Amino acid sequence: MENKLRLDIVTPYGLVLSEDVDEVTAAGTEGEFGVLPGHVPFITTLKVGMLTLRKDNKTEYVFVNSGYAEVSPDQVVILADSAERAEDIDVERALAAKKRAEERIAQAEKYDFGRAIAALERATIRIHLAEKKTPR
Numbered sequence: 001m002e003n004k005l006r007l008d009i010v011t012p013y014g015l016v017l018s019e020d021v022d023e024v025t026a027a028g029t030e031g032e033f034g035v036l037p038g039h040v041p042f043i044t045t046l047k048v049g050m051l052t053l054r055k056d057n058k059t060e061y062v063f064v065n066s067g068y069a070e071v072s073p074d075q076v077v078i079l080a081d082s083a084e085r086a087e088d089i090d091v092e093r094a095l096a097a098k099k100r101a102e103e104r105i106a107q108a109e110k111y112d113f114g115r116a117i118a119a120l121e122r123a124t125i126r127i128h129l130a131e132k133k134t135p136r
């Protein structure tokens with residue numbers, strides 16, 4: 001489609017999103033980047049963070065848990081460990097994950113500290129993103 005980008009977000013759990021959009025912004029490990037139709041091709045790694053898509057003057061937010069982005073002039077493919085649209089985030093689950101991670105960080109001798117820090121980061125970003133949900 002002219003002047004649109006096909007955005008596909010794929011995880012081991014399934015296809016999270018496949019839509020024609022106007023602009024994508026994502027959290028690359030080298031910094032945030034934005035993509036408009038016609039962008040030069042590139043591949044980058046992604047950190048845990050927020051992906052923003054703009055579509056017909058509406059902005060939507062997606063949680064992305066690490067992975068890769070492959071950008072071509074008419075497509076952005078995100079391969080992530082997990083991902084959810086803001087409106088699909090289960091806040092109770094994220095709050096429970098945050099509490100569990102905090103308890104594990106406090107007992108660093110019993111648990112894998114790095115794993116607990118990563119879990120805390122995922123939960124904190126999910127909680128923050130859930131507040132940004134766009135009405136369907």
Ligand code: ATP
Pocket residue numbers: 013065081082083084088089090091093094097119122123126
């Ligand atoms: P938890 O400890 O709650 O499982 P996690 O960060 O370890 O959280 P992931 O490994 O990132 O979970 O994801 C596993 C699956 O569960 C994925 O399909 C992901 O989209 C989904 N998921 C995880 N947390 C949430 C959430 N708060 N709301 C909706 N889906 C979630």
